[in-house]
Structure formats: structure tokens, C-alpha cells
Amino acid sequence: MASSYRNLHTPTREELNDASPEQLRAYYATNASINPNLSVASIPPTVNGVRERTAAKVGRMAGMAIADYQGMLHGFLVGLVNAKRILEIGTFTGTSAIYFATALKRNGVKGGVDETGHKPVVCLDISEEFAEIARSNFREAGLEDYIEVIVGDARENLAKLSNITFDVAFLDADKVSYKYYYDTIIDKGLLNKSGLFIVDNTAFSSVTTYLDVPVPVAADAKPLDVKFDIDFNHRETTVALHEFNEYVRHDPRTEAVMLPLYTGVTLLRFIN
Numbered sequence: 001m002a003s004s005y006r007n008l009h010t011p012t013r014e015e016l017n018d019a020s021p022e023q024l025r026a027y028y029a030t031n032a033s034i035n036p037n038l039s040v041a042s043i044p045p046t047v048n049g050v051r052e053r054t055a056a057k058v059g060r061m062a063g064m065a066i067a068d069y070q071g072m073l074h075g076f077l078v079g080l081v082n083a084k085r086i087l088e089i090g091t092f093t094g095t096s097a098i099y100f101a102t103a104l105k106r107n108g109v110k111g112g113v114d115e116t117g118h119k120p121v122v123c124l125d126i127s128e129e130f131a132e133i134a135r136s137n138f139r140e141a142g143l144e145d146y147i148e149v150i151v152g153d154a155r156e157n158l159a160k161l162s163n164i165t166f167d168v169a170f171l172d173a174d175k176v177s178y179k180y181y182y183d184t185i186i187d188k189g190l191l192n193k194s195g196l197f198i199v200d201n202t203a204f205s206s207v208t209t210y211l212d213v214p215v216p217v218a219a220d221a222k223p224l225d226v227k228f229d230i231d232f233n234h235r236e237t238t239v240a241l242h243e244f245n246e247y248v249r250h251d252p253r254t255e256a257v258m259l260p261l262y263t264g265v266t267l268l269r270f271i272n
């Protein structure tokens with residue numbers, strides 16, 4: 001790739017296509033080294049054991065869960081926008097949903113199904129196996145009244161959601177669909193005008209980023225043979241994210257900022 005991150009050149013699709021995996025990774029290298037132990041925020045007890053239980057079930061795929069530091073950031077943002085309802089696309093075994101629900105509860109939001117027919121955190125995930133693990137993690141955390149998981153392709157289930165608006169929408173499922181999720185949420189009015197999008201992995205370059213994360217797999221763990229397409233196309237994902245980034249950069253409806261946290265976290269809000 002001709003250009004580097006330092007001179008802030010935005011690579012073209014052709015440049016991304018020509019780049020080696022090492023160049024992609026170097027280009028998108030982000031600050032993955034923030035140590036939660038140095039953070040002034042604390043990891044809530046509701047996430048205790050979630051990573052260990054996840055790793056015991058899915059092995060190294062457990063690295064797909066958001067990091068604690070990012071979860072603490074999400075909790076902070078939930079407070080900042082005074083969120084009452086959150087939409088999450090891509091739940092896996094529930095780490096990010098637990099951070100969201102913990103923050104809602106701390107902010108005084110009550111659990112249970114409300115007049116919209118939903119609990120405060122509505123999660124969409126395609127995998128019944130992951131959803132089952134997530135639900136048991138929600139029970140362990142005492143947050144089952146706060147979080148529901150709707151299983152199926154989020155592209156279809158998003159289209160079915162109606163008569164509800166959210167204060168935060170978190171995108172963390174298949175990256176190639178981010179633009180579709182973003183546009184559908186806006187077009188259907190699913191995000192309040194003062195709401196916040198949080199979009200994960202926007203500077204992602206390789207799934208090995210997940211797999212490089214050390215996870216606490218117990219020696220006697222026998223991970224499930226979970227049917228999940230971990231072998232998805234890295235380049236297709238990278239290019240789709242690049243196109244998403246360019247799309248939102250030029251979208252007059254919103255303003256965006258990408259935080260150089262882990263594999264990139266983009267925050268977007270509506271411009272009046």
C-alpha cells in the first residue's frame with residue numbers, strides 16, 4: 001500500500017485489494033493495549049465468569065466478545081445519553097449486552113417487558129447456540145429481565161421491528177451488513193434523534209485479531225462444535241468496513257468519530 005496511516009491518506013478500494021495481510025494489519029493497527037487494570041472505571045461484577053464460561057463452550061472464539069475497557073466505555077455512554085432502550089446487533093454469548101443492561105439498571109431503568117412488548121435491551125443474533133449461552137449468562141448475572149435475544153438473520157429481524165425506538169444502537173454482527181443495518185435503523189426511525197450509534201470493529205483488518213486475544217480456556221474444557229462461519233472472507237470484511245467508513249464520513253445526516261480503541265469503535269449521532 002502506497003500510503004501510511006501517519007499521513008492520514010484514506011486508502012482506495014484498489015489499494016486495500018493490493019495490500020498484503022501484514023500491510024492491512026499495520027495500516028489498521030489500533031491501540032489494542034489499553035489495560036483495564038489502569039482504568040479508573042471498574043469492571044462490574046455482572047460480567048464475572050462470562051468469559052470463562054464462554055471459553056469453556058466455544059474455545060478461542062471467546063475472543064469475539066468486546067473487551068472490558070470497551071464495555072466500560074459503553075456503560076459510560078449509556079449514562080451520557082440517558083438511555084432507556086438499547087438495540088444490539090451481534091450478541092454472541094452476551095458480554096456487551098451485560099455491560100449495556102448493567103448500565104441501564106444503574107441508571108434506574110426497570111427490567112421486564114414494557115408497552116413496546118420488549119425488554120430494555122433487544123439483541124439480535126443469528127446463532128441459537130450462542131443465544132442459549134448468552135441467556136444462561138444473563139441469568140447468572142441476574143439480568144434476564146433486562147435482555148432478550150431474537151434469533152435469526154438480523155437483516156430480516158430488523159425489518160420486523162416496529163413501534164419501538166432505541167437510544168443506543170450497537171452494531172457488532174456481520175460487518176458486510178453494517179451499511180444495511182445503519183440505513184435501515186435510520187430509515188425505520190428505530191434510533192431516537194438524540195440517540196447514539198456505536199459501531200464495532202470499524203478499523204478491523206483480520207479475524208486473527210479476535211483469535212490473537214488470550215482467553216481463559218480451562219484445561220479440561222471441551223468446547224462445543226459451534227456452527228459458525230469464523231472463516232469468513234477477511235478482505236471482503238475489510239473492504240466493506242472501509243466502504244462503510246467512507247459512507248458515514250460523507251453522510252450529511254450524522255456526524256461520526258472513530259475511536260482508536262481495539263479494532264476501532266465508531267460513534268455516530270444525528271445532526272439536527
Ligand SMILES: C[S@@+](CC[C@H](N)C(=O)[O-])C[C@H]1O[C@@H](n2cnc3c(N)ncnc32)[C@H](O)[C@@H]1O
Pocket residue numbers: 064065066089090091092093094095096097124125126127130152153154155172173174177228
Ligand atoms: C463479534 S460477535 C459479537 C460479540 C458480542 N457483541 C460480545 O460482546 O460478546 C458477532 C456476532 O454476530 C452474529 N452474526 C453474524 N452474522 C449475523 C447476522 N446476519 N445476523 C445476526 N447475527 C449475526 C454472530 O452469530 C456472532 O455472535
